[in-house]
Amino acid sequence: MTSLKTAGATAPNRNITVFSHVKYEHLIAGISGGVASTLILHPLDLIKIRFAVNDGQTKTTPQYKGLTSAVTTIVQQEGPRGLYRGVTPNVWGSGSAWGFYFLFYNTIKTWIQGGNSKKPLGPFLHMLAAAEAGILTLVMTNPIWVVKTRLCLQYSELDLSKLPDSKRYAGMMDALRKIYRTEGIRGLYRGFVPGIFGVSHGALQFMTYEEMKNKYNNYRNVPIDTKLGTGEYLTFAAVSKLVAAAATYPYQVIRARLQDQHHDYKGSWDCILRTWRYEGVRGFYKGLSVNLTRVTPATMITFVVYENVSYFLLSFRREPTSL
Template structure:
């Protein structure tokens, strides 16, 4: 449609029908343009999330495997996590493709999750500026930080709630090693519903929402603050380099702050797999206490190293791709 429109504009310009961008802008009503802008934001966010997750899938799987090591193992028998050792084991026992085990469901989850996340963030941010009266005034750094933090937290909670069953499926597929209990997305959804009931698809949601709100809030607020500071001091630097660097730093900040909550979330998601006994029978605080007692404080950060290796390129790629696609779609829509 875009190519046809551009061709039509080019062909008609010699006859004075649609001579330039100014006259072509009347082809769409404000209502239509608003819908195109919303669709562009959703598409840019979804593609950015899916692309980022695919690039970092091997490190993501290693993180999950380390996070769940202490669930059914004796604390004394737990070896020191070694990325190289675990990667070699996966390669030798499961093959190269195993590094992307569960990546299909990751993409199926990340497309709607990132779309809803980025889209709702933009709208929550606009709403926050409007209700606080900062929409048409130059706000202070602290005020902007507050808006970005709250909007990011609300966006994360919205996106996680809307797509949670797919996140659960992805964790269970990625955590499988020698024993294959689930064979695919639909089989996993059906099996969980049959074995654990429909509410089994939302196992660990409470912990997820407690963690994802602050995580996304920190990620967005750090990213926006760093990006704004960078652009004000070095306005001519490459947009791609700015987004990649600020996105990576924001990912490190959010992962460090919320990693124990993410670890509890993963373990809660794996409760009762294949009829296994429930390990953690208490809430969030009780589970955190149990992990510290069994594995020490270091147990709360089991898998943090591959998480860092993943999050630096992952979040950077995600923000960079989102900003690039957003500008690209904006340019396309202006030609309609």
């Protein structure tokens, strides 16, 4: 009886310990950073997606010779608003994804540290925390990314007229309803498998970012959680994003193609084989230059906004009282 009472008494304490590490400030700061970078750089995201799905076989889609050509063609054919197709789900997606990611990541990281933010974790544990946060975030946000991709790939009114009504979307909610009605849950989770592989992208990025911050603070002989300057955050965010993007970009091409309503692949492996057969290695890196042009400043904006907003919000938090 004593052991049962002891077990019953200690279990709630373990749960409280885990949940005590959840801080809403990371969620708000992550959302702020994601929304800010998305509103500024959405046109580059749209162009990156269109480059990624251009397999050279589908002649009905526009052909762009480069970034300048893409911007000019889109404005001529679709007007300036064409550069912001899919911006609503992108704002929702980026805001929620960054918010949840930072929330989950910092919760997991703090739990591993035992609540001591000055305790270094090392590369492996940083990657583990980031990978777990990435999987949780992907499960919650994949439907939004499917909608964003499809809205970005509605090229013009002429293109829409060639598609069945079930693949013509008036907006984010209309797309969610139609995809669910015609393709079910599976349709909302297209690209999920390569997205799982893409978790390695976030893991590499956060590991590199955290390790650079820690090494820099160790070099300065200050605690690893010491706040840095804007220039330092910008530099570390840019370098970490370049490393992760160069290493994991092919999954983004496969994911975008699986989510494209103009193509019909049997699955991830079929998409990989057909990309390799018709386009070779270069096919897996289509849109990379545009992607780097977009994601590097986007990450810099996101991380700087996140670090400063989270620091500001957390400054109001009182020291937790003992339970």
